[in-house]
Amino acid sequence: MSSSNSIHNKPLLDVKNLSCHFDVSKPWLNRVIEGEPQRFLTAVDQVSFSINQGETFALVGESGSGKSTIAKLIVDLIHPSSGEILFDGQSLKNTRGDTFKTLRRRIQMIFQDPFASLNPRWRVGDIIAEPIHAFGLAKSQHDVRRTVEELLDKVGLAGRDRHKYPHEFSGGQRQRIAIARALSAQPDFLVCDEPTSALDVSVQAQILNLMRDLQDEFGLTYLFISHDLSVVKHMADRIGVLYLGSMVENSPSDQLFDQPAHPYTRMLLDAIPDHEMSGRRRKQVTGEIPSPIDPPSGCTFHPRCEFANDTCKEQRPSIHETKGSLVSCWASEEGRLAHQPKG
């Protein structure tokens, strides 16, 4: 299904074999004296995915699975160790000058914490106008003002709120301001790094609905990062599941919730409280995510996996397609996932 779709829509964002290592060694002198080698943390390991125009792609995973690192890699806040990020066929790495500036403008980000993402010393109007000035999107001060007021109106605030400071707003209102700021750059693609996880549940729904409305209005494409599967279900067309920096499953949203292909995805879904009262027993997620500095051999999930055998312990699984899902799992490839633990 995904393959036939992607022939018609060319991907807006194409991520190929993206890896990111961080040097976590001790200082040089300590290493020499203590005779220790350099140590690297693999935050993102050979991740590939693509997002079509107008689609919402969600990345889910536990803390430390590399979700936010991928977000920062895509918006070029940090640079990848290897791999490629193509946006509309171009890479931020290889472009210069005006092309770079346009590319940069088209990719914007909404941050997790609306209390840290707005400069407390700036008025809301100046905060929203910053991208307009930085990218030269308005001809006059009057234009800037009008755009800011329009954007405030679009995100459900009043135009006169531009005179206020961020501390005069609640968390949800601040996130609306952050969204207005991202929109003022006139982007095509928004990276949303857990945009609702710092908000109250009642406000979360408002912000999510706002984001969907804006997506329809402006034809935006979202990369939506979350650890909350119920939020993701509401938003995403496709979902990628991350485990210890690698993508273990990449499926269309409905498929993932109905027929999870990877044991880890099943484990996550089994932990969701059962609202339909279907009598399903909720299973606790067992074990913890291992250290990314010294990951397990073979499939990194094998210590927590009930289907693991010797192959899983020794060899890294490759990505294969099954029923429209891209899965990286030996058990799935070898047909060992016979019984469905769900239900």
Place this chain on the structure above:
Amino acid sequence: MTNPTSLSTPPADASIWRRILDSDLFYDFSRRPIIILSALLTLVIILAAAFAPWIAPHTPFDPSSLNLMDGFTPPMEPNAFTGNVYWMGTDSQGRDIFSAILYGARISLLVGFAAVAFAAILGITLGLIAGYKGGLVDTIIMRIADVQLSFPAILVALLIFGITKSLIPNEMQEQAAIYVLILSIGLSDWVQYARTVRSSTLAEKNKEYVQAARLFGVSSFRILARHILPNVMGPVLVIGTIGLALAIILESTLSFLGVGVPATQPSLGTLIRVGNEFLFSGEWWITLFPGITLLILALSVNLLGDWLRDALNPRLR
């Protein structure tokens, strides 16, 4: 259409005075008599120094206005020869101590403010760069700061003063003395600012509003100047106030040791040193009054700085 999420209050257009009077800081200030007294004394000394030419009864350093017969007049007593009364007495050359203090405070405050401004600008700049750039730049700047901090400020100031003076030709020494003094006090005091600003910058630069600005392609210079600087200025204001008291004391110490400003432009420290020579011969007033003025000035400014530090620290509220 009504917006349920927008606040209904009008924008805060209250006047700046209203905002100051309504602030927590002013409320705290109004309940501390010692701080009010300190602020008043500081203000009086600053105003008296600023308007010295209009307030002072004499121009103490114009030799033509001095009468040697007035020398060593005790305070509040008529002079034995001329019958003139000076309410803080005169020194060996018949110079009115009160006028000398006014002009001396002028020099002391000028050097103090200029040295603090110089130290703050240097320290803030280096602190911002060290904190934002990190890595080797950070290491170099902060190790220099550490080395300098391991010496007493007065030693550093004396060293810089000595080196700079030796580089200036003899005939210019007297005019340049004040600038050399400002330079040496400023250079001995920048570390405080650099350290404070660096640590605040480290905290601020990882906040998401800075990352957002980077996404818009805002230059590092603009990010530092427009985003980070306004958010690290709070602590700088506090150490600046305390630093002013320290700079005035350091200037007086240097002048007392005879390496500060020349005797033709005496500061409070110079006056104290000159008066010190007469202390054991009974002319106590020549050194006591400049000393008291310095004490009041330094103490008031220091108390203000301490209060500001506590009042602006949310953890102590």
